[in-house]
Amino acid sequence: MGDLGAGLSHYHKQGFCSFHTPGHKGRQEFFIGLDFRGFDLTELPGLDMLHSPYGIIAKAQKRAAEIFGAEETFFLVNGGTVGNQAMFLALEDTADKRVAVERSSHRSVMSALVLSGLKPDYLLPIIHPDFNLPLGLDVKKQQISWQGLSACHVTYPSYYGTGFELSRLVDERTRLEFETPILVDQAHGSHYLGSLFPPSALKVGADLVLHSSHKTLSALTQSAMLHVQGSRVSRTRLRQSLEFLQSSSPSYLFLASLERAGEFALDSGRWECLREAVDELHRKVGTGFRILSGEDVGTYGIHTVDWSKILINTLPLGISAPRCVEYLREGFGIEPELWDEENILFMLGIGNTPEDIRWLTKGLESLIDFAPSVASRIIKKGVERLVPKILPLPRRILSPREAFFAHKHQIPLKQSLGHIVGETISPYPPGIPVVVMGEQMTQEVLDRLLTAGEGRWQGWDGFENQTIWIVEEG
Numbered sequence: 113m114g115d116l117g118a119g120l121s122h123y124h125k126q127g128f129c130s131f132h133t134p135g136h137k138g139r140q141e142f143f144i145g146l147d148f149r150g151f152d153l154t155e156l157p158g159l160d161m162l163h164s165p166y167g168i169i170a171k172a173q174k175r176a177a178e179i180f181g182a183e184e185t186f187f188l189v190n191g192g193t194v195g196n197q198a199m200f201l202a203l204e205d206t207a208d209k210r211v212a213v214e215r216s217s218h219r220s221v222m223s224a225l226v227l228s229g230l231k232p233d234y235l236l237p238i239i240h241p242d243f244n245l246p247l248g249l250d251v252k253k254q255q256i257s258w259q260g261l262s263a264c265h266v267t268y269p270s271y272y273g274t275g276f277e278l279s280r281l282v283d284e285r286t287r288l289e290f291e292t293p294i295l296v297d298q299a300h301g302s303h304y305l306g307s308l309f310p311p312s313a314l315k316v317g318a319d320l321v322l323h324s325s326h327k328t329l330s331a332l333t334q335s336a337m338l339h340v341q342g343s344r345v346s347r348t349r350l351r352q353s354l355e356f357l358q359s360s361s362p363s364y365l366f367l368a369s370l371e372r373a374g375e376f377a378l379d380s381g382r383w384e385c386l387r388e389a390v391d392e393l394h395r396k397v398g399t400g401f402r403i404l405s406g407e408d409v410g411t412y413g414i415h416t417v418d419w420s421k422i423l424i425n426t427l428p429l430g431i432s433a434p435r436c437v438e439y440l441r442e443g444f445g446i447e448p449e450l451w452d453e454e455n456i457l458f459m460l461g462i463g464n465t466p467e468d469i470r471w472l473t474k475g476l477e478s479l480i481d482f483a484p485s486v487a488s489r490i491i492k493k494g495v496e497r498l499v500p501k502i503l504p505l506p507r508r509i510l511s512p513r514e515a516f517f518a519h520k521h522q523i524p525l526k527q528s529l530g531h532i533v534g535e536t537i538s539p540y541p542p543g544i545p546v547v548v549m550g551e552q553m554t555q556e557v558l559d560r561l562l563t564a565g566e567g568r569w570q571g572w573d574g575f576e577n578q579t580i581w582i583v584e585e586g
């Protein structure tokens with residue numbers, strides 16, 4: 113079978129209870145009638161073409177647009193990543209132009225900056241003092257210089273399910289009479305339909321909206337959608353950009369799974385029963401941990417909270433998040449989406465059941481009982497945590513594109529203070545860069561990388577031998 117196949121088989125056999133992507137959670141019901149061998153086809157007669165659709169693909173995309181409230185929808189087979197990249201490439205006349213973008217964006221947005229050559233005007237999220245994570249954005253306080261801006265790109269919701277006041281951003285553009293496109297990375301909110309969830313970005317008035325449909329809906333991993341409304345972005349350019357970026361052999365299994373994901377998304381009953389189980393989880397274990405909840409709305413730049421992302425901070429329990437994860441994995445077979453030193457994110461998808469959530473509740477209750485016996489307690493952080501911080505911003509010397517194409521060499525990480533970093537480095541997940549290529553290495557970033565430990569990192573070529581690419585100067 114080979115090592116890869118054996119690894120997958122071994123993992124699958126352990127039968128973990130999934131609180132991570134993909135949203136279908138391996139449930140058969142989403143794939144009935146989808147013949148994995150028989151339907152793995154290419155663009156044959158009668159099967160249409162993804163890049164110039166006129167038949168069955170065109171029809172399926174039209175139906176998806178209807179379901180999600182777009183004027184037009186493009187199916188993506190290279191993940192949400194390609195959606196962020198295409199949004200930027202589709203913008204016209206970008207030479208030396210700026211784009212407003214959150215510094216805490218996913219790394220695919222940073223690669224979109226390299227591809228397009230756009231220069232970022234960073235929007236700085238607020239670091240939540242309880243979670244030490246960028247959860248909110250205060251639109252009132254962000255000075256957006258709309259004049260000459262090619263676009264404003266924002267992430268709504270965050271990986272952790274928090275949404276900022278997107279409507280204020282859209283209203284501000286209208287009030288100031290600009291036609292700047294608002295592009296939204298709604299990768300983690302494909303399921304925002306109906307009253308159970310915050311309003312979708314399309315409803316709020318965004319121009320382009322990205323859904324990573326595989327994250328919370330039932331589409332196969334790597335399947336996503338890009339929705340469009342209005343005429344602020346050229347549809348022709350968007351189509352061309354997607355053709356540049358996507359495979360010329362799109363998977364029909366992905367496409368068919370996207371078509372189905374839209375129909376399943378309409379079944380709000382699947383989410384209603386999960387909601388009740390999540391409420392019960394909050395009641396039962398909410399005092400043992402700090403759990404993000406609806407009560408956080410209105411604080412630290414948070415305007416909406418998606419209850420289907422269960423973010424718990426383990427500091428009140430006095431045990432590190434990795435230790436808690438170990439306990440839950442080993443004792444309960446529970447697999448979260450991600451964790452850091454003090455937070456764990458459990459992500460629900462349309463394939464979860466109330467039983468899954470009750471099992472998680474049981475695991476967390478057991479963890480609370482187990483806590484007093486744990487010797488290795490973590491120490492509560494210093495006073496600076498009591499006030500919210502704005503995400504610190506290293507000084508940008510070169511644009512990401514300039515840095516990407518510059519001459520570079522590798523040096524020991526320890527010696528990199530003050531140098532222009534030549535790679536974009538992110539812990540993965542969540543894929544939010546600690547440093548973006550073209551930025552100057554600061555002591556804070558250096559400390560973070562020097563203490564990186566065994567975590568999973570992306571974009572860091574010299575992780576193993578503790579080196580880093582820097583741009584050659586002078």
Ligand SMILES: Cc1ncc(COP(=O)(O)O)c(C=O)c1O
Pocket residue numbers: 190191192193194196217218220267270271297299300324334336542543
């Ligand atoms: C906020 C955000 N945007 C975009 C992406 C990219 O989506 P995909 O993994 O489907 O390529 C991710 C992936 O984690 C993400 O977290």
